[in-house]
Amino acid sequence: MPTDLLADLTDEQQAAVVHGEGPLLILAGAGSGKTRVITRRVAYLLQQGVRAGSILAITFTNKAAGEMRQRVDAIVPGNKLWICTFHSLGARLLRQYADRLNIDKNFTIYDVDDRNKLVKDALDATGMDNTKFTPDRLGGAISKAKNQLLTPKQFEQQAHDFFSQTAAKVYHGYEKRLRAANAMDFDDLLYLPALAMRYNEELRADLDSRFKFVLVDEYQDTNSAQYEIARRLSLNYPNLCVVGDPDQSIYKWRGSDIKNILDFERDFPAAKVITLTQNYRSTKAILHAASTVIDQNKHRKKKMLVTANPQGDPVTVLNFNSGLEEAEGVVERIKKAVAEKRNHYRDFAIFMRINALTRTLESAFVKHGVPFQIVKGLAFFDRKENKDVLAYLRLLVNPDDTVSFLRVVNEPPRGVGKTSLDRLVSYANRNEISLMNAAGSVAKIPEIKGKASSGVRDFYRIITDLRTQLEHPPHELIAMVLDKSGYRKSLQDSTDEEDADRLANIEELVTAAKQYYDEDNSRTLGDFLEQITLASDVDSWDETADHVSVMTLHAAKGLEFPVVYLLATEQGLLPHERSLAKDEDVEEERRLFFVGMTRAMKELYLCHARLREFRGQAMYQVPSMFLDELPPDVVRQDISQDRNFARGAIDEWRQKAGYGNPNFLPGPAERPRKMEPTGASGDPSEFFVGAVVQHDEYGIGQITDLSGFGALRRVKVRFPAAGEKTFVADKAKMKVVK
Ligand code: ATP
Numbered sequence: 001m002p003t004d005l006l007a008d009l010t011d012e013q014q015a016a017v018v019h020g021e022g023p024l025l026i027l028a029g030a031g032s033g034k035t036r037v038i039t040r041r042v043a044y045l046l047q048q049g050v051r052a053g054s055i056l057a058i059t060f061t062n063k064a065a066g067e068m069r070q071r072v073d074a075i076v077p078g079n080k081l082w083i084c085t086f087h088s089l090g091a092r093l094l095r096q097y098a099d100r101l102n103i104d105k106n107f108t109i110y111d112v113d114d115r116n117k118l119v120k121d122a123l124d125a126t127g128m129d130n131t132k133f134t135p136d137r138l139g140g141a142i143s144k145a146k147n148q149l150l151t152p153k154q155f156e157q158q159a160h161d162f163f164s165q166t167a168a169k170v171y172h173g174y175e176k177r178l179r180a181a182n183a184m185d186f187d188d189l190l191y192l193p194a195l196a197m198r199y200n201e202e203l204r205a206d207l208d209s210r211f212k213f214v215l216v217d218e219y220q221d222t223n224s225a226q227y228e229i230a231r232r233l234s235l236n237y238p239n240l241c242v243v244g245d246p247d248q249s250i251y252k253w254r255g256s257d258i259k260n261i262l263d264f265e266r267d268f269p270a271a272k273v274i275t276l277t278q279n280y281r282s283t284k285a286i287l288h289a290a291s292t293v294i295d296q297n298k299h300r301k302k303k304m305l306v307t308a309n310p311q312g313d314p315v316t317v318l319n320f321n322s323g324l325e326e327a328e329g330v331v332e333r334i335k336k337a338v339a340e341k342r343n344h345y346r347d348f349a350i351f352m353r354i355n356a357l358t359r360t361l362e363s364a365f366v367k368h369g370v371p372f373q374i375v376k377g378l379a380f381f382d383r384k385e386n387k388d389v390l391a392y393l394r395l396l397v398n399p400d401d402t403v404s405f406l407r408v409v410n411e412p413p414r415g416v417g418k419t420s421l422d423r424l425v426s427y428a429n430r431n432e433i434s435l436m437n438a439a440g441s442v443a444k445i446p447e448i449k450g451k452a453s454s455g456v457r458d459f460y461r462i463i464t465d466l467r468t469q470l471e472h473p474p475h476e477l478i479a480m481v482l483d484k485s486g487y488r489k490s491l492q493d494s495t496d497e498e499d500a501d502r503l504a505n506i507e508e509l510v511t512a513a514k515q516y517y518d519e520d521n522s523r524t525l526g527d528f529l530e531q532i533t534l535a536s537d538v539d540s541w542d543e544t545a546d547h548v549s550v551m552t553l554h555a556a557k558g559l560e561f562p563v564v565y566l567l568a569t570e571q572g573l574l575p576h577e578r579s580l581a582k583d584e585d586v587e588e589e590r591r592l593f594f595v596g597m598t599r600a601m602k603e604l605y606l607c608h609a610r611l612r613e614f615r616g617q618a619m620y621q622v623p624s625m626f627l628d629e630l631p632p633d634v635v636r637q638d639i640s641q642d643r644n645f646a647r648g649a650i651d652e653w654r655q656k657a658g659y660g661n662p663n664f665l666p667g668p669a670e671r672p673r674k675m676e677p678t679g680a681s682g683d684p685s686e687f688f689v690g691a692v693v694q695h696d697e698y699g700i701g702q703i704t705d706l707s708g709f710g711a712l713r714r715v716k717v718r719f720p721a722a723g724e725k726t727f728v729a730d731k732a733k734m735k736v737v738k
């Protein structure tokens, strides 16, 4: 019954769910039920008799897609509708419409490492100075160009500086190599479908009528290519429903454009706009704290968010002496809460701005025997041995795959040295054939002799033989690869202890493939490979297990947890130091902080440490400017409960740092920028690298460098807002506060 679907929704939410045809924009704040509404709407459309095949729902991660599928399935079972990310949509479209697009459907998807290899090759081939720019940087520029749907020619036309001109040249060669390898990079999965829909009207119209209803979650983080796809799928059947929250746009660095959501009404003038104003996730205290912070962003439409949830505990700022104590302190608190039966481990999430901070945390978890999962991509598949085996598998599906060929032709060793390989490559290039084909005719290449020649021939045979077995399930194929390639044997024969580990890992790969196949027997080796390549960090997260979840703020998007700890809310880390020079970048960091805060349902802890070891250096840290933006009435400073916490010391430090009130409880940290000028300059002989200083004009900062002597002595200081400044030491109007 349709009414069941609506029973636990507010009027606003219901209106969005039952909206008939025509464009629909749901612009709403964090935790207001956007994802719930879009999921319900899919189920509702099905109930209304819309064919499953004509609905396309797009989520931000594969994991979110899986969840949406489960929810929809629970309401309206057994529907084969497309719920996927933009990237997996692209991959599916390219394979399904391969003939019409004139591509080979067995293409390999290249990750950033693979990409960089081809970029390097293309760069070398230009004959330009290849030491100026790294392949990664050039690859990044190409990626950006593709996300803006610029072809190599178009990119070249607008390349006016030396770097862009280099990138443009490389882009040409890179594309050629990519096509020759029958490979797609991540960006191609959006770029090619978007261009196809732009220039192939017949195909576009077919797809538009195939997917009559298109729904997109997290629309605020779409880039130009994604936007083009969503829009062009919705011209004849403009039933595009997008939901998003501009305050949660956090992927600008990957090309997302907040304009896509802000301009929706311009692109679809007939759009119905629904705003959801009630938050169901968080307590009043958390919501108020988060709203107050995000309100500091100047470039934003003001938005109301209220909740009927209880007031809840104040948001707590936890101060620690060091990063080490922070890790210990947080883990101990969690352990205590579980011991006192207040929570399960799975209620907790720990977020941080950058992955590098997890190491300290990991040791604390291990030491205290607290179960945890660090949500950090599929490190398992990044191990050398697994990448080798995957390269074999890719070659089976796509023998033109250059990168994979070069990776495993001599793995395990077959006597194919670098010189022979270079000869093989130039033979292939001369004859415009793939490396695999060249390997097939190695007998015709006189420069490759003896052991190298037979090695190449053996490799060719192994791959060709295995290719006749492609109809086997993925795990059986992997087992065959391990045997036939000699890979397993070479590990078994090795006396190196690590090889025993490697062996265990590749056996684990077989198990992973088996599990994948057992879930659905129609899955092929190609599907298995694609799923691994397209997985994002959060896809590896197991939310059902009873452990503490640790992840970056970016990965936390869309999720919710009863208790959230945000680590290292310190100037330079959050906001990240790279962002400090530009207001708009600081605003993006503030959105990231906001995303983190709004994941919390009941309790929110914002932690910072005074001393943090980071990039091999111990640094005095200044609390994040965002902490100063918290509203005093819902925030508590808590310095008393932490073990080893030298309260006297920190109070002294605070006093020196100008925080004024030695008790400091309750109340927010005062913003360093607001501090009174000291009037006099301090004693320059006290300056040392790492010292926290207070400058008359720029406030609190940290000395990053000292040079010269006497009157020439210079001091470089990094300020949270003003960035890095250099002063003559004798004249610097600042003094050391710690
Ligand atoms: P985000 O901006 O973080 O993506 P969202 O707007 O997508 O959040 P949801 O994740 O859909 O919000 O919902 C937040 C929480 O509120 C979920 O636990 C959801 O089940 C619950 N919720 C949403 N709507 C209602 C409602 N009408 N009644 C009760 N609970 C609701």
Ligand code: MG
Binding pocket: 034, 035, 036, 558
């Ligand atoms: Mg959501």
